[in-house]
Amino acid sequence: MKQKNLKRIAAITMARNDEFFLSRWIKYYGDELGYENLYIYLDGTDQIVPENAGAAHITKLPHTDMSRAAGDKYRIGLMSELAKKLFNEYDIVIGCDCDEFLIVDPDVKMGLREYLSDKTFNTTLSGLGLDVGQHMKYETPLDTTKPFLSQRGYAFLSTRYTKPVVLNKPVSWGSGFHRVKNHNFHIDNNLYLLHFGAVDMDMLIAKAAKRGTDWVNHLKRRGNGTINEITNRFAHGEKWIKIARTIQRYVRAPYAWNKPNMCGIKMVVKIPGRFKKSNV
Numbered sequence: 001m002k003q004k005n006l007k008r009i010a011a012i013t014m015a016r017n018d019e020f021f022l023s024r025w026i027k028y029y030g031d032e033l034g035y036e037n038l039y040i041y042l043d044g045t046d047q048i049v050p051e052n053a054g055a056a057h058i059t060k061l062p063h064t065d066m067s068r069a070a071g072d073k074y075r076i077g078l079m080s081e082l083a084k085k086l087f088n089e090y091d092i093v094i095g096c097d098c099d100e101f102l103i104v105d106p107d108v109k110m111g112l113r114e115y116l117s118d119k120t121f122n123t124t125l126s127g128l129g130l131d132v133g134q135h136m137k138y139e140t141p142l143d144t145t146k147p148f149l150s151q152r153g154y155a156f157l158s159t160r161y162t163k164p165v166v167l168n169k170p171v172s173w174g175s176g177f178h179r180v181k182n183h184n185f186h187i188d189n190n191l192y193l194l195h196f197g198a199v200d201m202d203m204l205i206a207k208a209a210k211r212g213t214d215w216v217n218h219l220k221r222r223g224n225g226t227i228n229e230i231t232n233r234f235a236h237g238e239k240w241i242k243i244a245r246t247i248q249r250y251v252r253a254p255y256a257w258n259k260p261n262m263c264g265i266k267m268v269v270k271i272p273g274r275f276k277k278s279n280v
Contacts, residue, residue: 007091007117009033012082014075015098016043016063020144020203021196023050025098028280030054032112033094039086041078072175079177084170092116095177096165099197102127105190106277115190116166123169123183126260127191128245129161130271133198133226142200149276152199154230157244157267159260161195162187179258187249187260194280198226233268241269 011029015022022040029038030052038056042049044063066074083093094102104115119125132148132155134141142151163177164185172181179185198204204224208215244267248260 005117006113008037008089009092009094009113009116010037010039010086010090011094011096012039012041012079012086013096013098014041014043014079016047018098019048019050021099023052024148024280025101026050026052026054026056028101029094030056031279037090039082041082043075069175076173076175076177080172083167083173087170091168093167094165095167095173096163096193097177097195099195099199100161100163100165101194101196101278101280102165103192103194103275103278103280105192106274108190119188121166121168121186121188123167123171124164124180124185125166125168125191126162126164126185126187127193128187128241128248129158129163129193129195129260130155130269131158131161131195131198131226132271133224133230134201136201136227136231141202147276147279148194148196148199149271149278149280153271153273154235155194155269155271156226156229157241157262157269158195158226159248159262161193162248162260163193165193166191179256182258184258185260187245189245192275198224201227229266230268233266235268235270237270238272240267241272244269 011033013025026038035054035056040056040058042060045060047060049058079095083095086093104110104112132152135154139152164180165177171183174181205216205219208219247262251261251263253261
């Protein structure tokens with residue numbers, strides 16, 4: 001059988017004080033796309049380069065304290081400009097945060113590079129967003145030596161993570177990669193964007209401790225939004241994942257036509273067991 005012509009695909013991200021997730025991001029996208037095709041901005045000259053960086057291209061930038069909104073705008077501007085430059089040598093650029101992993105449904109039996117090389121799409125491509133979190137009744141603290149999905153089985157269906165992270169031409173992302181300016185988004189049937197920011201409550205508490213006792217107390221008192229939803233809501237089966245994809249494809253808020261919408265529906269789903277094959 002003649003081997004398919006694989007497209008050149010780059011993955012980009014920017015991180016600060018997030019060595020744990022960044023090392024996981026490097027491992028996943030490096031294995032899928034080649035480490036030499038990873039481009040990472042570190043926000044701060046004091047930042048530690050993960051030991052597994054290998055041939056990844058890493059640039060340290062001076063850190064400037066900003067408000068959250070200003071910082072988000074600054075970072076996405078850097079990411080958009082980097083992507084535009086990379087299109088001089090790449091066919092596709094994937095941009096996402098370092099705790100986000102774009103996977104192909106294992107039933108397709110294709111890696112990410114092979115799958116995207118076989119796709120024809122108009123400007124952007126999105127995976128359905130799954131916000132993975134710890135179920136406090138059924139799941140123990142995370143073993144950081146093992147894959148996430150071998151320990152976590154629930155996700156909140158969040159439109160925030162149905163992001164247009166895949167581009168095939170130079171355009172500009174909105175803050176957080178949540179939209180592409182002046183372009184619609186297209187949700188693929190076999191792609192999922194898994195977000196792991198709430199994968200472990202102890203990890204969230206440790207991060208809050210660095211910000212002060214008040215943050216820890218608030219987290220212990222109020223909990224985390226994703227973890228609360230996953231722990232307290234009924235978990236639906238896979239058919240509801242397909243229903244959510246359909247809703248997000250066709251429903252738009254009039255003030256945000258290029259972002260997905262779920263009509264206010266809040267839903268927790270069981271992550272299909274086969275997703276463990278993705279080794280995330």
